Amino acid sequence: MPDPVLQVEDLSISFTSGGVSADVVRDLSVTLDGGRTLAVVGESGSGKTITGRAIMQLLPQAASARGRIVVAGREMLSADERELRRARGSDVAMVFQDSMSALSPYLDIGAHIAQAVRLHDRSVSRRAARLRAVEMLERVGIPEPADAVRRFPHEFSGGMRQRAVIAMALVNRPALLIADEPTTALDVTVQAQILALLRELQQEFGMAMLLISHDFGVVASAADDVLVLYAGREAEYGSLRDIFEHPAHPYTAGLRGATPRLDARLDSNGERTRLRAIPGAPTSLRDAGAGCAFAPRCALADRVGERCVVEVPLPTLRTASTDGGVHRAACHLDRLPTLEEVAR
């Protein structure tokens, strides 16, 4: 088996401010092979975006990462700035949520892409880089690419801009693409187009994709595997099917119950099931101490008992995987929770 494109081992990220430090990501381990898509889901503040930034080594100054991150054979945490610059954009690239702010208003679309080309291959002439930009724009489905390279970001629609951002990220054929909420700022029809485009390019280039999202619809249509984060820790990891159909963590099950579905089943009274919110607010990182961070909001914590509040649950393998993949959950409950149970 070839080495995985992305290997994260025991990654912890902490923020330090005014002498106080808080862990935003703890003991995260995950691997991702070429051609596969891993969706990282979780609510705001669960650490999904900062994990993506850590892989690129684009952390804010106040943040520091420990553990191990290997991208295409390169140790990212110990790499110097020069090596990181070589890796960014060519080994690992990023697509951002807001395409308008991810493009400089003073540079035309072609300049953005040509710049990315020439950063990693100085032998390419300016002219040749512009031509590569035109090719790439055509590849991402922008009509009249020869004309589009000369346009400025504000002249594009949101969907076109996101295509341009994808072209900029993929022009150097990265082994890993980090897509941080790539469709959140787009409307639903365009979302589907962009996801389809990402899937298509992924197949073509054989690249691995880390899809950061909080939208289960997006995850369901694009991901092979899913990593659920809660308060900076892995709550559950498994194939898309395991996560959606046999969630092993009450949090994942709760998220499923809180997601609107077109195929919603009718309950015993013949009524459509209502969406169930998970009670409480996301756990403050400063409060996280002993025990499971989700315990205060968990409907099943009292069934397991004291263990939930005194012992941090570690990700353990679940036997119930339906498709033979790895299925881990960090929960003391020794069986799968049902959707009815998790909603109070």
Add this chain to the structure above:
Amino acid sequence: MSITEIEQAEGRRSSVLRRFLRRKSGVAGLVMLVVPLVAGLCAPLLVRLEGQDPHTFHTDLLDPDGGRPLGALGGVSADHWLGVVPVTGIDLFAQIVYGIRSSLFIAFGASILAIVVAAVLGTAMGYFGGWLNAVGGRLIDFMFGFPGLMFVIAIMAIVPPEMPRGLVLVLVLAFFGWTVPARIIGAQASAINARAFVEAARATGAPASQIIRREMLPHLFGLVVVLFAMSLPANVSVVAGLSFLGVGLRGDVPDLGKLLSDSLPWIYSGADVWYMLFPGAVVFLIVFGATLAGDALRDVLDVRTEDAA
């Protein structure tokens, strides 16, 4: 990104000049600034055209009793367009245009130097942040604490006579002039540095030099131009003020501030009001014009104050 920013990016190349020209006060200011500026630049030419020079005494044009210029408006005539200087009879027009030359050269030099230092330091502070920003910020605070003008006066008073006073003035004014622009540019640069497209550039592997040059400087350019335009009139009046106080230019270099200073006794006695009025009007024109033009330029380049038109 806001609508105004989009419009700004869209219309940037063609319409900054057009929008500036729509502002009557800005155009008026520009004329008030440019006419004396051109006069100063072409001083030797204009003086030759007038048929005079800034050194020759014309005692025949003076009232032998007291040295007051003969004739109306301080001796204005076809030969002496703005009259002559009392006691010596030197041509006042020649003195003024040469005076503009030295005043504006010093003011321009000091403003350019101060803004360049401010732009380099401010951009670096904004981009690199961290300790550089902390140290730079404290240095600026420290400089704010100085009574700048007092210091300039004190320094100019002890400059050894063999040093070129014009150059010393440029350096001293720049030394006290870079702080405010550096703080403003630094704040703007750090705001730009936090924008997503800078991170996007970093995510494609761009080095610091390229991010500063291609992503940040275009955003800072307008601000730098405006800060320059606003520091210019301040420096013109400070140069004139220093010469007025006797610590500016010395010797026989013509200077607007020195003319004003020399004219004081004549306006106290009412003997020759024009000796002060002509150079005073020129200083007023330059400072007022540069201020108007700077304000208009700021409004044109700053989308937040842009009018609906």
